Amino acid sequence: MARPRAFDEEQVLNAVREQFWNAGYAATSLQDLMRVSGLGKGSLYAAFGDKRQLFLRALRSYIDESHGHMRKALAEAPRALDALRALLETPIDDPAGAGMRRGCLMANSTCELGNADPEVLDQAHRGYEKSTALIGECVARAQREGDLPAEADPIALARALLAAQQGLVFMSRTGLDSATLAATGRSLAARLLPDHPGS
Template structure:
């Protein structure tokens, strides 16, 4: 019978995600990963496969804990326009509160790996399509309940929100200042009637 694993697989995967997130794919060696995860190289390979496979699992974990968690919390428990505002609000808060300026692992992967790796390109394109789909569903639902103007093209607005979100994440790596990020998001969110400053004021009340 195979021996049970003598380590916390979830904690080890979190450690790998943190290593890739901080240092990138190419700059992270298997030795770095083994040290960070508290494993031998042999145990790492046995449990997670090669470096590429581990990166794919770490990225999927990041997406699940980040984007998909926000969808569950916001889309299914808030009015659609508020869900979009909350999504941007949380991204700005995370960016401002990141002292190491790690940015977004999705964006980091898109910049480092997607241009020259077809498999990662397809995987990341799927994630971006999912984010765009979230925005499109929210815009469409907001148009139906009257909180978002029906004059806006639903698909185009979803793409605009996606582009703004990705731009914010890149900008935050250089200058994660709240005023700058909110100012960059404000014109786009105003198109659907969201005021980031008003949201922050309501939280203080």
């Protein structure tokens, strides 16, 4: 009879995800993973597989969690247009508090591994398509609320908004100051989401 695991799998997965997010895949060693998880090599690999499989699990959990947050934020805004503008106007902070902006784990991983690992590229593609669909649903709601032109293509606008948002995240990694990032976000929102006569 197998012994029950003496660790919280979700807690371990979150810890290794933070490690991959902070350092990247290549720069993360087995010793790093053992340190942040508190597990030995045997326990870690028995539960999650090798480093690559562990990374893919961490990336999937990040994508799923990100979509959960996005779905909630888009749905709970009093008006859809406010939620769409917040995608570009919300300040980009450093959640790690480590004096660096980490960017988006999915985008970082695509840049680092996309050309060499088809599964990472596939996860990123699926992730961006899901994000586009969620934003597109919010665009359609803004159209029903009279805040965006009815003739606009919701998916086309959603892709433009996602590309703009990811561009801001990437720019934040270069060290661009918060005030400039915020001003750029407002400028993008004004161009992509102009006030509609019906709003």
